[in-house]
Amino acid sequence: SPRSIPQTQIRWTPQRHWSSPRSQTRYPVAWHLTLENRHFEIQPLMDDQELDGRRSTGALYWEGAVRLLENGQTVGRGYLELTGYGKALVMGAG
Template identity: 50%
Template sequence: MAWSVQTPAGRFEVHALVDDQELDSRASTGAIYWEGLCELRSIGADGKSVRVGNGYLEMTGYANALRL
């Protein structure tokens, strides 16, 4: 799984390092969220990617809007 990100500093891809990191907690918190280890890759003009960092990403709100 990967996400593409375009910023003023360039084009990047965030790659999940472990599969199945999405959690469905609609029964308790009402949210579906993704969290886990990831790798950041810079995408050059030639389309080649270079690893530029590692991180931990948490995302919510991508499945549907949360009612608070």
């Protein structure tokens, strides 16, 4: 059932990075997640899930499907979005 976990009991630690061959941006695509006394691994289904919209919206970020593992077993699936690792996105009219 849903419950609150204090921020001090949550820790995200990057485990592995991937560099885009298109933008040369380096993203932390694999993570270790600690929630209180439980330990999880977040692994991308594939590393290359970068969205490169620099020629249209200017957006450059990594977003994609991931799986959540606990003790080496898949316990969940999700979607991870990583922003702010490339050039800053400028919002608004110029």
